[in-house]
Amino acid sequence: MTDESSLRERLIDVGVDLVLTEGSASVGLREIARRAGVSHGAPRRHFPTHHALLSAIGRRGFDDLETLFEAAAVGATTPRGQLEALARAYVGYARERRGMFELMWRHDLLDSTAQAQAPDQPRLRESTLPLFRRFTALVGRCRSEGDAARNADGPNEAGPPAAVTAAALWSNLHGMAQLWAWGSLQLALGPPPLGDDPGDGQRDRLIAAVLDAHLGPVLS
Amino acid sequence: MTDESSLRERLIDVGVDLVLTEGSASVGLREIARRAGVSHGAPRRHFPTHHALLSAIGRRGFDDLETLFEAAAVGATTPRGQLEALARAYVGYARERRGMFELMWRHDLLDSTAQAQAPDQPRLRESTLPLFRRFTALVGRCRSEGDAARNADGPNEAGPPAAVTAAALWSNLHGMAQLWAWGSLQLALGPPPLGDDPGDGQRDRLIAAVLDAHLGPVLS
DNA sequence: AAGCACTGTAGACACTGTCTACAAAGCTTG
């Protein structure tokens, strides 16, 4: 079906597929070429090095994540609800597309020798900036709404600036995404309370706790 | 100096050294053997496969972390202070021994085919359990102290169980360790406020914010 | 129509992890 598309895109497609089925470790350059039906030297015309191809695959992952975020955002009305949907998307992506998530943060593969990369493309590390800005904006909106409600009945504790809270929250979700994807958190918390969902409930409860911690408990 | 020690330990030592100087990516089996002064087949007598040697190196990292934690714990008196020291150690380790930290969480390298490993050794994933228990215990102690102080003047909001808070806090520190080690957080937060420390102040401020979020603001 | 950049092929090279056969040492045991 992707016959008419350029080989460059096809290589990335095949790479994504390979990363998802096999692990992120063994995405060989020759294997990708093989599955794309070209000789092992062909990718070199589009990516100067193996790392460059992997970077392109990783970038695809960030694009996917961005798309997921936008889809998640429109499903919720309040900023708090949007943050919750975003968090679920983040953690869910890490678990369901584990290989991609792993690859996306393999800085040793992606950026180290990437000076030979196309200079117009933003460096991969900066792919996280829009993600962070999204967090910051939503945290800010949560703050202003919360302030409005809190001024009515409680003391207005200032708390750290929105950017700091956003950074802390991002770190939290990122760490949780990883630990959850590997099963470390499930291992630590023990099995779900007997007859629960296969873990998704536990995950959502953890996400709620994280949001409560960073944004204050939700006002009911 | 390590002349009389067994080759097995020497291989791990050399591996750790290599991981720290070069990245965690290119710790070749032959390279380790070369630097240890033995032939490329020698490691096979002690580790059935390359992954097994890497697992041993990773386990060394978890041991180091445990030692750091114990050293950090004795330096502080209150449980909150201990948690703060622990957090600093965690994040600091990730940044100063980046290669080791990366390797420690490369589950694809470490555990995948590890059924051929020595069965008496605990699986590497479970190396995080003592770490988590330590967190849970400290969070519990923070809770009971906090409860005592809070009952005096404020409402006693229950909050999630200590294990959940510990899981959330661990996720937060883990994510922060990674993002900070790569420089992603520095990139997101921008440069330090002009003439500040080269970032350590920013890091400590972020750690404090994280602890405040999960344990409630410190009572002064 | 000639020239040219572009794209893919095929082979070479050094290197990797794993496997096998083999040599040297240490140890037990008759």
Place this chain on the structure above:
DNA sequence: CAAGCTTTGTAGACAGTGTCTACAGTGCTT
């Protein structure tokens, strides 16, 4: 002591990797 055995390291082979180079088509420009 000497024969046998396990242990530990060596050396070579093998398939596989990423990268490099020379070479063949293809399409486009002038």
